[in-house]
Amino acid sequence: MIVTRVDKITRNVPTLFKTADRFPMPELPEVEVTRRGISPHITEQVIERVDVRTPMLRWPIPSGLSALVGGQRVTRVERRGKYLLIEVGAGWLIVHLGMTGTLRVLPRAALERLPDKHEHVDIVFGQTVLRFRDPRRFGAILWHARDAGDVADHPLLRALGVEPFSPDFTAQLMFDRTRGRSVAIKQALLAGDIVVGVGNIYASESLFRARIHPARAAGRIALSRYVALAEAIRDTLAEAIAKGGSTLRDFVSSDGSRGYFQLDYFVYDRAGEPCKVCGNAIRQIVQGQRSTFYCPHCQH
DNA sequence: AAGCTTTCCTGGATGC
DNA sequence: TGCATCCAGGAAAGCT
Structure with missing residues (x-):
């Protein structure tokens, strides 16, 4: 997609320009920023109804969802991995943003305008609407009833x-x-x-910071190097969340589509560009049908 | 118009 | 041999 095209055209353009209008895949930081963005606006609010215009996302949205959660008050908005958990009295809405999903808080007046074709679900509150938009529909909205036990035991969450x-x-x-x-x-x-939450971008970034070659067998990495990796993962994710925090206001907007942010990458999407540490060209390889970026000099 | 994206699932391979 | 675990590949949809 854009990665390839932009990479070819703007190989030597500063990262900031290159990525300014691109929408990063939701990884843990984006999901956490989404959680923080929507939580103050929907916690303690009563769901009036749910409008489902596209029932088929990655899995079908449970039929009768509106009846299940209508009249219920949101008590908490939590996150487990990249899953958002919206808790109400009777259970939890489990929301995954997939690759292109977004959640935005809109004034209720937004219901008067025709939604675009990718705006699949509205969770309607008294004064506001929580709108789920997902062009590629790899996201999911599921329901876990309290009767069925703790949401942590849900099949999708259990093995995380x-x-x-x-x-x-x-x-x-x-x-x-x-x-x-x-x-x-x-x-x-x-x-x-x-460990959850490390997607394609932050995996490359964390491995660079820990100076570990991405293709190295996991079983052949010493404990001391995992110390560096664990720290790199925490640092990378924390930095990204901090950057995202500055854009929280974008979650409440009638037409803003931003709401995410961009870390200054060391290696991701920088094939052919100089390593910011040693100056050697960043390399791109494919692992499991996905791009990996690394510095052949710094990482072993 | 083929490549790129995430995650779950499938089934073959491997190991005790 | 059988069972569990590991791991590679496939599928979904839309965009460029």
Whole structure:
């Protein structure tokens, strides 16, 4: 997509310009910023109804959702990995943004205008509307009733790795969970069963900061290097969330489509450009049908 | 118009 | 041999 085209055309243009109008895939920082952006506007508010215009996202939106949550008050907005959990009395709405999903808080008057064809769902409150837009429809909106038990036991959440900011996320954990495994460390990070929230962009960035080659077998990385990697992951994600925090106001807007942000990347989307540390050309390879960027001099 | 994106699922391979 | 785990590849949809 744009990555390829832009990369060819603007190879030597500063990162800021190159990525200024591009919409990054939602990874953990984007989801967390979304959570912080919408939470103050919907917590303690009563859902009036849910308008579903496109029932088929990645999975079907449960039929009768409006009846299930209508009249219920939102008590909390949490996040688990890249899943947003909107809690009401009877259970949880589980929302995933997929690749192109966004949630925005709009004034209720927005209901009077025709939504565009990608604006699939409106969660309608008294004064506002939480609108889900997702052109590629890889996102999801699901329902987990309280009767069915804790939402953490939902099939999609049960097998997720630890949260990167929890005390459980340690170098020792990464080390233990990768012994004997031949999978490339980049792939192991993306799999999300050790630590959640590290997507394609932040995997490349974190590995650069930890000076680890993305194709290195996860089982052949020493504990001391996982110490660096765990720290790099936390730092990278925290920085991205901090940058996103400055754009929170964009979540409440009648027409703004921004709301995300751009970290200054060391390697991501910089194929052929000089490494910001050593000056050698950044390389691009494909792992598991996805692009990886790294510095052949700094990373081993 | 083929490549790019995320995640879950499938099925073959591997290991105890 | 059987069961569990690992890991590569495929699918979904829209954009350029």
